[in-house]
Amino acid sequence: MLVKHAASTEAEIRIGTDGKSLDTRGLEFEINDWDRYAVEEALRIKEAHGGEVVVVGVGIDCDPTLRKCLAMGADRAIKVPIDTGMDPYLTAKAIKEAIKGEKFDLILAGVMSQDLNYSLVGVLLAAMLDLPFATAVTSVKIEDGKVRVLRELEGGYQEEDVLPLPCLLTVQSGINEPRYVSIMGIKRARTKELREVKVTLGEPTLVVERIYHPPIKKAEMLEGDAPKIVDQLIEILKSRGLI
């Protein structure tokens, strides 16, 4: 289970004074919402089929999110105490290094992180580990040595795939109703293992040149009588490929 301690989507983002980074002071962090669904899915699989749920987080301050997963019911946690910034390749590499020696049947992750929205860490990790993978998964059924999944496609379509185990799935939100953290869960988490694994990584693969707010697009007022406005509207929608 990959989990990210991500900036809250309610947070107001400020750009750092160097113009290349984000000023994280005053930001609230929480479990990435997609990962919440993925953790729940992992716990349900464990409850139905047995096994162990291990959560892996990358980040110097990711403990609260790892502990939350332990309180939800995960068995143990691995923390990689490094800051990989906005570099998804480096994050995937850190996870790959950290889980060396772990035996697993299935790796679950959220589709994307709520702060950066790359949708990359999961699939990069799958490639690094040479695992089959499926993205935007909305249903997981474990069958003998394989897993049957539904994937969400554009336009409301779904695709059914069967993957051999081990494999990696990135889970879409809404796949389940994640459980609440209980006081009993928080107490049980006291004695669960949260292990720090140090890894050495190479140079960053991503260099940020500049971070800036997108230019504000002003609304366009359509003039004329109703038929004329409708014609213009149709043209605009067509030009954007919306109809």
Added chain:
Amino acid sequence: MDFLLTEEQKAIKEAAREFAEKEFPKYAEECDREEKFPFELWKKAAELGFIGMYIPEEYGGQGLGILDFCLVVEEFWRVDAGLGMILSTTFGSEMIMLFGTEKQKKKYLPPLARGEKICCACFTEPQAGSDIAAVRTRAVKDGDEYVINGTKMFITNGSIADYYIVLARTNPNPPKRHEGLSVFIVEKGTPGLEARKLTNKLGIRASDTAEVVFKDVRVPEENLIGKEGDGFRQAMEFFNLTRIHVAFQAVGLAQGAFELALEYAKNREVFEKKLVDFQMTREKLAKMRTEIEAARLLAIQAALVADKTGSPDPGLTAMAKYYAAKIAQRVVYEAQQLYGGYGFMGDQAISRMYRDVRILEIYEGTREIELEVIARSILGRVPSRLKILRRHPLM
């Protein structure tokens, strides 16, 4: 404030927040309008361990501290005060925890912690509120039983409770008026026990309130909690504990009202400017937020002292309850002022909060009683760390 909490306490607070934010909006408006106790919500909260968290593990609770529980109180009240009262379904159990026998603890505490039974504390009477030494309910020893007669008023959970913790007069002519009182447990269904739900309360309408009448109610002598004649002292200790909860109720409600007002002020436009861009609004918001933080710290201090020393400090507790309840009035008042006409309409949460907030300066010791306790603490008439022990060098 974060630096005062352990990692586990932060996790408890977050768990409570998530539960309240997702569940409470489903019930808040309806339970207020229809004066309905949210049984379903209470059960869900109990399954997650939020009910009776401070009850020791050996009696089925979570064995957590006062501050741990109070963080949940704050988060629940932040979303809705009436629904936050589900945490008070164990109200009265503190008396059993503090003074009960092992047998009483084993029998009564586990079902309360599991969310199977509801408790209520019957102190107040039609003519005896803050002045609890004035209670007229009588308990007369008859063989190995006590016979209870009297009427209790404004009893939280009165018509839905399974266990009634009752303060009654066992000695009608004591040397001093606060002597000769005793506390009993009466179980629901005991002949002569009747409860009548009181309706049309101003606020916390999801919480049940009743008049409870005892007419020749017979309980075995083993239902006496603590010592006969010691009821007044027991009640004072009881309130020293429960008043800390009320301080956090106030902090939560104030925080909720503040957040609503802030969001409203950011979006509401007047005179072609956002409300939040007016200096007058900014002063309001700055003062509200500051006062909430001061109240929160005072409440945390009262809870931490209780947790760390094993017993609450009456002066500090009264201070926390007095101040938090007072600023909650002001914060909700100003929050509603920012809402203007919309805040006056009944369908807004802020309007409900405006009604809910009044109870905080009334129950579990009025504002005036809290001030009296603070004054007595300063003067050294009740044991408290508020007493100044050294003479000022310039005196």
